[in-house]
Amino acid sequence: MADDNSIFIGGKPFMNYITGVVMQFTTRGTSEVVIKARGKFISRAVDVAEVARRRFLEDQVFVKEIKIGSEGFKNNEGRDVTVSNIEITLTKKA
């Protein structure tokens, strides 16, 4: 699936992400949105998926797949760190 169907969760206001997800499905008419997050933002990604699914797109989308993984990168001090990530795929109901 194309990368612009992904929404990466960070520290912006919560509703920004909800709007992002809802807009993808409604205005842009996409059939699938992937909500991605790393580290401490994983909890938030689950919140975004749940609030979008239950309150804003009720009966319109479902959780098709959830993947978790780990990725390594260098932090600000140049040290190798590993961080967990999540990808939650929301899909439009037929």
Next chain:
Amino acid sequence: MADDNSIFIGGKPFMNYITGVVMQFTTRGTSEVVIKARGKFISRAVDVAEVARRRFLEDQVFVKEIKIGSEGFKNNEGRDVTVSNIEITLTKKA
């Protein structure tokens, strides 16, 4: 599956949970462990699953299923709140 195969993630030291997961598979010989968490501890549950899977039970277990959901309860002030949750099922490889 029996409830005692569940590990509920909270604020205890991280390695307590890792030990808990590893012990279930090794000492107790169970074939499946469900890692559960709510709210902000969801990120931690993913970390526990990933560290257990990659570092302590490498090539021995895999992520069989991940479920997310929402549950309502009354907080300390008696207000109804909704919180997200996650359940990550790790299963022993055949």
